[in-house]
Amino acid sequence: MTGKFRAVLYTQWKWSRLVIVLGTIAALAIPVISIQGAARADRGALEAQELLRAVQSWGTLYPLLATALGLLVAVAAWAADHRGRHIHALTLPLPRWQYVLLRFGAGMLLLSFPIIAVLLGATLAALSATLPPGLHAYPIALAVRFAFAVVVAFAVFFAVSSGTARTAGIILGVIAAVILAQVIVSMTGIDFDLFGQLQVLLLAGPGPLAVFTGRWMLVDV
Amino acid sequence: MSRLAALALSATILAAPLAAQDSQLVRMRARADSLLRSWREAALLADVADSLERVRATAGADTITVGGLRIIANRSPLPLRQAAERAWPIVDSLYGSAALELLNRPWIIRAVDPDTAVPRTVLHEGLEIPWDLDLNQTTTMLLSTVGAPRLDQRLLDWLSAVPRPAWNEEQGARNVYVQLVTAPSEAVRRCFLDEISRCRDVLQLDDSADLLSRWYITPAEREALVTGAFGDYFARPATAPTLQRCREHDDDACVRLLRALPTLPPPLFHGPRMLLLREALRAGGRDAYSRLVADPSAPIGARLASAAAIPLDSLVARWRARALAARPASLVVPWWAGVFAMVWTAIFALCASRSSRWRL
Numbered sequence: 001m002t003g004k005f006r007a008v009l010y011t012q013w014k015w016s017r018l019v020i021v022l023g024t025i026a027a028l029a030i031p032v033i034s035i036q037g038a039a040r041a042d043r044g045a046l047e048a049q050e051l052l053r054a055v056q057s058w059g060t061l062y063p064l065l066a067t068a069l070g071l072l073v074a075v076a077a078w079a080a081d082h083r084g085r086h087i088h089a090l091t092l093p094l095p096r097w098q099y100v101l102l103r104f105g106a107g108m109l110l111l112s113f114p115i116i117a118v119l120l121g122a123t124l125a126a127l128s129a130t131l132p133p134g135l136h137a138y139p140i141a142l143a144v145r146f147a148f149a150v151v152v153a154f155a156v157f158f159a160v161s162s163g164t165a166r167t168a169g170i171i172l173g174v175i176a177a178v179i180l181a182q183v184i185v186s187m188t189g190i191d192f193d194l195f196g197q198l199q200v201l202l203l204a205g206p207g208p209l210a211v212f213t214g215r216w217m218l219v220d221v
Numbered sequence: 222m223s224r225l226a227a228l229a230l231s232a233t234i235l236a237a238p239l240a241a242q243d244s245q246l247v248r249m250r251a252r253a254d255s256l257l258r259s260w261r262e263a264a265l266l267a268d269v270a271d272s273l274e275r276v277r278a279t280a281g282a283d284t285i286t287v288g289g290l291r292i293i294a295n296r297s298p299l300p301l302r303q304a305a306e307r308a309w310p311i312v313d314s315l316y317g318s319a320a321l322e323l324l325n326r327p328w329i330i331r332a333v334d335p336d337t338a339v340p341r342t343v344l345h346e347g348l349e350i351p352w353d354l355d356l357n358q359t360t361t362m363l364l365s366t367v368g369a370p371r372l373d374q375r376l377l378d379w380l381s382a383v384p385r386p387a388w389n390e391e392q393g394a395r396n397v398y399v400q401l402v403t404a405p406s407e408a409v410r411r412c413f414l415d416e417i418s419r420c421r422d423v424l425q426l427d428d429s430a431d432l433l434s435r436w437y438i439t440p441a442e443r444e445a446l447v448t449g450a451f452g453d454y455f456a457r458p459a460t461a462p463t464l465q466r467c468r469e470h471d472d473d474a475c476v477r478l479l480r481a482l483p484t485l486p487p488p489l490f491h492g493p494r495m496l497l498l499r500e501a502l503r504a505g506g507r508d509a510y511s512r513l514v515a516d517p518s519a520p521i522g523a524r525l526a527s528a529a530a531i532p533l534d535s536l537v538a539r540w541r542a543r544a545l546a547a548r549p550a551s552l553v554v555p556w557w558a559g560v561f562a563m564v565w566t567a568i569f570a571l572c573a574s575r576s577s578r579w580r581l
Binding site: 048049052096097100101104132133134135136138141142144145148149151152154155156158159162163205206207208210211214215217220221 | 414
C-alpha cells in the first residue's frame with residue numbers, strides 16, 4: 001500500500017508542484033509582511049490601531065489562499081484522469097474507493113507544506129515584532145484555522161472534481177434552482193430570504209464553510 | 222436772579238430725558254411682566270394639553286407594576302409583565318434604593334399590530350411598539366428606555382448618555398478593554414499600564430484644565446487628531462494655512478487648531494465612563510445612586526467616590542481591574558469548529574469515493 005501511495009503522491013506532486021511551491025512561499029510571506037514595521041521599539045500609541053487594521057487587511061488573504069490551494073490541488077489531482085477518460089484508473093488492480101483515498105491522502109500531504117509555512121511565517125513574524133502592550137500574537141491559532149480551511153476547501157473541490165459531468169450538472173442545476181426560487185419568492189412579495197438562509201446554513205455554526213468565517217488575525221487584543 | 226433762572230431752566234432741561242427714561246423703564250417692565258404672564262399661561266396650557274394627552278394615551282389601558290416599574294399599556298400579546306419581571310432586578314441592581322422613584326415615571330406603551338396598514342390615531346405621549354416582540358426584545362426595550370432617577374445635566378454631560386442598566390455588561394467591559402488597548406493616546410496606554418493618575422485624566426475625573434496636553438501627550442497624537450478626525454473641519458480658508466503647518470509637523474499649529482475646537486474629543490468613548498459609574502454603584506451598595514445624585518454641584522470625581530464609598534483612586538483601580546479582567550477571549554479555533562471541519566472533510570471524501578468509476 002505504501003508503494004502505491006508513494007506512486008500516487010509522486011504523480012500528484014509532479015502535477016501540482018508549481019501550485020504547492022508558490023502557495024508555500026505565499027503562506028510564508030503573508031504573515032511576515034502583515035506585521036511589517038511592527039518590530040520597531042519606538043512604536044507609539046497611535047500605531048496599535050494601524051497595526052490591527054493592517055493585520056486585518058492582510059487577514060483576508062488567508063482564506064483566499066486556502067481556497068485557491070484547495071481548488072487548484074484538487075483540480076490537478078483529477079485533471080489527468082479526466083483527460084484520459086479514466087482508462088488508466090480502471091486498469092489499476094485496486095478498488096475505486098482506495099484509489100480515491102490515495103489521491104485524497106496525497107493531496108492532503110502536499111497541502112501540509114503551505115500549512116507548515118503559515119505556522120513558520122506566523123511564528124517568525126510574532127517573534128520578530130515588538131507589539132504594543134495589550135496586543136498579542138496568535139501564530140498557532142492562525143495556522144490551525146488555515147489548516148482546517150485548506151483541508152475543507154480541498155475536500156469540497158476534490159469531491160466536485162472527482163464527480164462526473166452529470167454530477168457537475170446537478171450541482172450547477174441546484175444552484176440555478178436556488179437562484180430561480182429566490183427570484184420567484186421576491187416576485188411574489190413573500191418575505192423570505194433564501195440566500196440569507198443558505199448563507200447561514202453554510203457559514204454559521206456547524207456549516208461546512210464555517211471555518212472560513214471568524215477573525216483571521218495574527219495579532220489581536 | 223438770572224443765575225437762579227438759568228439753574229431752574231437747566232434742571233428742567235436735564236429732568237426731561239430722565240423722566241422719559243423712567244417712563245421707558247416702566248413700559249419695558251410692564252412688557253416683561255406681560256411676557257411673563259403669557260409664558261405662564263402658555264406653560265399652563267401646555268401642562269393641560271400634556272395632561273389631556275396622557276389621559277387620552279392611557280384611556281382604557283392596564284397598569285402593570287413590578288417593583289418600581291410601572292407600565293401603562295393597552296391590552297396586547299406583548300409580554301410586558303414577564304419582561305418587567307426580568308428587567309426589574311437589573312434596574313434595581315443599578316439604581317438601588319432610588320429605583321423605587323421610577324414609580325412616579327410610568328411607561329406609557331401602546332402596543333400596535335405590526336401587520337396592519339390601518340391608520341391609527343397619533344399619540345404624543347409614550348411609546349408605540351409592535352406587539353410581536355418576544356420576551357427578550359421586550360425586556361431589552363424596557364431596559365433601554367428606562368429613565369434614570371434624578372439625573373442632572375452635569376452627570377449627563379460627563380457620561381454623554383443616560384446611565385441605564387446593561388443587558389450584557391460583560392460585552393461593555395470587553396469594549397472598554399479594546400478601547401484601552403487601541404485608543405490612539407499615550408495617556409490611555411499609560412492608564413492601561415497601571416498609571417492611575419492617567420486613568421483619572423482620560424476619564425476626566427479631575428479639573429478640566431489643559432485637557433489637551435493631558436489627553437494627547439505627544440505631538441504625533443495631536444497631529445493625527447487634527448489631520449485625521451478634523452482634517453475636513455479645518456480645511457476652511459481661515460484655518461487651512463494652520464492645518465497645512467500642522468501637517469508639516471508644526472506642533473504649535475496643531476495645538477492652536479485643537480484649542481479652537483468647541484469641545485475636545487476625549488480619547489475614550491462613553492463606554493469606559495459608563496463602566497466606571499457602574500463600578501461605583503456596585504461598590505457603594507443600595508444607596509450608591511442616591512449619593513451619586515445627591516449633590517449635582519460637586520465635581521464628578523467626588524460624586525463617584527461618594528457613591529462608591531471608597532477613595533477615587535481605589536475606584537479607578539477597581540474599574541481598570543474590571544476592564545482588564547474582561548479581556549476578549551483569545552483567538553483560538555473552538556474545538557467544535559475543528560470537529561465539524563473534520564466531519565465535513567470526511568463527508569466530502571466519502572462523496573468522492575462513492576462516485577461512479579464509469580464515466581464514459
